[in-house]
Amino acid sequence: MPAxxxxxxxxxxxxxxxxxxxxxVAAQQEERLSRVKNDPSLPMNAIEACLTLGEIRSTDLDRVxxxxxxxxxxxxxxxxxxxxxxxxxxxxxxxxRSQLGDKLWVLDDLAAxxxxxxxxxxxxxxxxxxxxxxxxxxxxxxxxHSSIAALTVDGVGEEETTAIWRLEDGxxxxxxxxxxxxxxxxxxxxxxxxxxxRVNEGxxxxxxxxAFGEPRYRDAFDHFLQVEGGAFTLDRAAFADHLDxxxxxxxxxxxxxxxxxxxxxxxNYRGQRIQGEDARFADVARSAQDALEDALLTxxxxxxxxxxxxxxxxxxxxxxxxxxxxxxxxxxxxxRVFVQPAAGDAGGALGAALLGAxxxxxxxxxxxxxxxxxxxxxxxATAAAIADALGLRTxxxxxxxxxxxxxxxxxxxxxxxRGRCEFGPRALGHRSLLARADDEALxxxxxxxxxxxxxxxxxxxxxxxxxxxALLRDAPNDMTPYMTTVCRVRxxxxxxxxxxxxxxxxxxxxxxxxxxxLLRCMESHGLHSVLNTSLNGPGExxxxxxxxxxxxxxxxxxxxxxxxxxxxxxxxx
Amino acid sequence: MSRLTTLRQLVAHFLRRGRFFLLPLxxxxxxxxxxxxxxxxxxxxxxxxxxxx
Amino acid sequence: MSVQPNAxxxxxxxxxxxxxxxxxxxxxxxxGRRWRRLFAFAAxxxxxxxxxxYAAARTxxxxxxxxxxxxxxxxxRHARILLHWARQARGQSLPDLPRAxxxxxxxxxxxxxxxxxxxGERRGRxxxxxxxxxxxxxxxxxAAALRSILADEVQHERYTGELAEHECRKQARxxxxxxxxxxxxxxxxxxxxxxxxxxxxxxxxxxxxxxxRAPRGWQAARRSTGGD
Numbered sequence: 143m144p145a146x147x148x149x150x151x152x153x154x155x156x157x158x159x160x161x162x163x164x165x166x167v168a169a170q171q172e173e174r175l176s177r178v179k180n181d182p183s184l185p186m187n188a189i190e191a192c193l194t195l196g197e198i199r200s201t202d203l204d205r206v207x208x209x210x211x212x213x214x215x216x217x218x219x220x221x222x223x224x225x226x227x228x229x230x231x232x233x234x235x236x237x238x239r240s241q242l243g244d245k246l247w248v249l250d251d252l253a254a255x256x257x258x259x260x261x262x263x264x265x266x267x268x269x270x271x272x273x274x275x276x277x278x279x280x281x282x283x284x285x286x287h288s289s290i291a292a293l294t295v296d297g298v299g300e301e302e303t304t305a306i307w308r309l310e311d312g313x314x315x316x317x318x319x320x321x322x323x324x325x326x327x328x329x330x331x332x333x334x335x336x337x338x339x340r341v342n343e344g345x346x347x348x349x350x351x352x353a354f355g356e357p358r359y360r361d362a363f364d365h366f367l368q369v370e371g372g373a374f375t376l377d378r379a380a381f382a383d384h385l386d387x388x389x390x391x392x393x394x395x396x397x398x399x400x401x402x403x404x405x406x407x408x409x410n411y412r413g414q415r416i417q418g419e420d421a422r423f424a425d426v427a428r429s430a431q432d433a434l435e436d437a438l439l440t441x442x443x444x445x446x447x448x449x450x451x452x453x454x455x456x457x458x459x460x461x462x463x464x465x466x467x468x469x470x471x472x473x474x475x476x477x478r479v480f481v482q483p484a485a486g487d488a489g490g491a492l493g494a495a496l497l498g499a500x501x502x503x504x505x506x507x508x509x510x511x512x513x514x515x516x517x518x519x520x521x522x523a524t525a526a527a528i529a530d531a532l533g534l535r536t537x538x539x540x541x542x543x544x545x546x547x548x549x550x551x552x553x554x555x556x557x558x559x560r561g562r563c564e565f566g567p568r569a570l571g572h573r574s575l576l577a578r579a580d581d582e583a584l585x586x587x588x589x590x591x592x593x594x595x596x597x598x599x600x601x602x603x604x605x606x607x608x609x610x611x612a613l614l615r616d617a618p619n620d621m622t623p624y625m626t627t628v629c630r631v632r633x634x635x636x637x638x639x640x641x642x643x644x645x646x647x648x649x650x651x652x653x654x655x656x657x658x659x660l661l662r663c664m665e666s667h668g669l670h671s672v673l674n675t676s677l678n679g680p681g682e683x684x685x686x687x688x689x690x691x692x693x694x695x696x697x698x699x700x701x702x703x704x705x706x707x708x709x710x711x712x713x714x715x
Numbered sequence: 716m717s718r719l720t721t722l723r724q725l726v727a728h729f730l731r732r733g734r735f736f737l738l739p740l741x742x743x744x745x746x747x748x749x750x751x752x753x754x755x756x757x758x759x760x761x762x763x764x765x766x767x768x
Numbered sequence: 769m770s771v772q773p774n775a776x777x778x779x780x781x782x783x784x785x786x787x788x789x790x791x792x793x794x795x796x797x798x799x800g801r802r803w804r805r806l807f808a809f810a811a812x813x814x815x816x817x818x819x820x821x822y823a824a825a826r827t828x829x830x831x832x833x834x835x836x837x838x839x840x841x842x843x844x845r846h847a848r849i850l851l852h853w854a855r856q857a858r859g860q861s862l863p864d865l866p867r868a869x870x871x872x873x874x875x876x877x878x879x880x881x882x883x884x885x886x887x888g889e890r891r892g893r894x895x896x897x898x899x900x901x902x903x904x905x906x907x908x909x910x911a912a913a914l915r916s917i918l919a920d921e922v923q924h925e926r927y928t929g930e931l932a933e934h935e936c937r938k939q940a941r942x943x944x945x946x947x948x949x950x951x952x953x954x955x956x957x958x959x960x961x962x963x964x965x966x967x968x969x970x971x972x973x974x975x976x977x978x979x980x981r982a983p984r985g986w987q988a989a990r991r992s993t994g995g996d
Contacts, residue, residue: 181868238747239961243748689836
């Protein structure tokens, strides 16, 4: 019974994944348990949780696989710092401190913490982990391997920032790659920092902001990001990731686009429009998003030419750009496109574990639909006891779905926690905040009072797959169950609170899982969808445990929290 | 002993890649890394402790 | 030592408090010190909030989970108050608060964790008493804000003191000393390390001539480099 643990750590969004007998039994992001958003630290809490869920001890592990090669990484850091002489002094100091302080020793640290012999510690390449996480989790069971290509695109792995893959003898094989410093992830990170958001976190915000703008700065971005010969290059003078990862853009950005936005300033947003000076940042975001999408389309065409495949899977942080994914499917050369929900670094743990299982001789079950509820479970009895101790009101409801549907239909915002926590950044109904999807005022209330986030950011609707064609112009596809793409909304669809200003929505289509019975109940209230956003407050990771969910209730004040059949409410409501 | 395995693999990697000329730099860097590890130079979190200065 | 929420106004103060007053009277006046220290306080509060939320999710006791959640809520509020005053003192925006914590609950176990938190709260309460005394005449609004934090610290000190088992206090003290050593180690080592790295960077710079330029465009595939 081979048991293999995959681990990603030390950059952003650390995670662990456990495969037993070739079957993925658990995957957990560290941030959900440590309560530190995008926690990069060695994911010991996540590892413990995976072992508990797999009902094994750490000493039972046959193989532990780290998601990247620490030696190649150190080499690349040294080489790029030297190439950047003399401007990289601060980068050299900072990067070497973290490399030598902990990153280089990650396999030793894992062995020591787990009590597992060092010889059971292995590593795979960063982009290979990404490729495996996409190829092995794609729902393309009916498709020959030769028809599936993978494109991995992120900030930077060891040296690669982009790679094209296909399955050969059941194993991902890299066909071509683009090396650092030419990187679409770092390109988008620079735009994120320029717009005043935190790098590796605010990229979603740039994507949302883009819908409000015009591509007025496209010429500048075509200079910063040049596409030719099926590949792209960055004008390195415009980027500063090698000097300051948090700032990421260079002087040419300021010369071409104006002064960057001051972080955390209030947005000038009124009547679904971004106004004044902030309109410039919307235009910048639009121009950058267009440039990114065009570059991705070029890469996809190159991947098609290289592999002859008809199906594409994507992974790496850039694959979380749901607008770009929609365009790839609509305009790209592939019949089907799939992005699994943990496409970022957390998913690297998943890929590493699956590759390790193959090395242990396990046959992986490929082509099955991917189930994202891989994390820690939630227990109503524990939640009830904590709620009682806090003086909250608890009620055991007879028909939770009907109760939830009625409350939502009545205009309440209800937190829902059911079963095991999702893996990946999207709440898919296991740890969600739910509300009516057709109410713009409610959307603004959730943005302002509960999520306390930028007013322009949209929310997503969830709907039964069978009702989706009536609400959306785009048909449900391989990505819609995981919210890794967007769909165009039909005119006059009752999705006013969840349709972005450009007429799209990051719709989740549901066939099964925790939202399916709720959505069926909502039909009897005349509602065909529900606003579904993550169960967390501003700057916080998704709630995982009972205490986290209750913490959201008492601090951010949704109208109630439903855990299985237990309804918890604040007493003074 | 475990760290010796890492050191061996690290040197093997640089030799395999033909980056011999980086090895002296690597050696000095590793000594600096040892300094960091021994002095707790990576510990900078401080819950429940208010700074005096 | 009795615990007075309004201790800043107390007429009689201990020798320890007098020494603290002398120290802070000098140190609050250092240029740029006010916003930096208030910001550092906010960072400590924000980290403590994370530690407590983490503890709430891990404890086996629902009653303690409830106490930790309330405590975390207080700490997060304190961080907001202190950030506000730090921003006022600086007159411009502040850097991001660090987002990490030491996961003390996991490393120490619940009982030693409680004893450690109790020590921290007691020390914090004493410091805040001195800060309130310092500002009560010089900046009454800031003093009032600090006093509101002090009142919570007194309550936190009390409940953690009640829960912390006596025999764990020694272990907490030992950890506290180690914690301080590591902080001091970091503070002393880093400049040394930074200087060494800067020197090394300059000395190694000729190597860049041997490296050549970074490749552009698509590169043909190489073998995967995974291993053990």
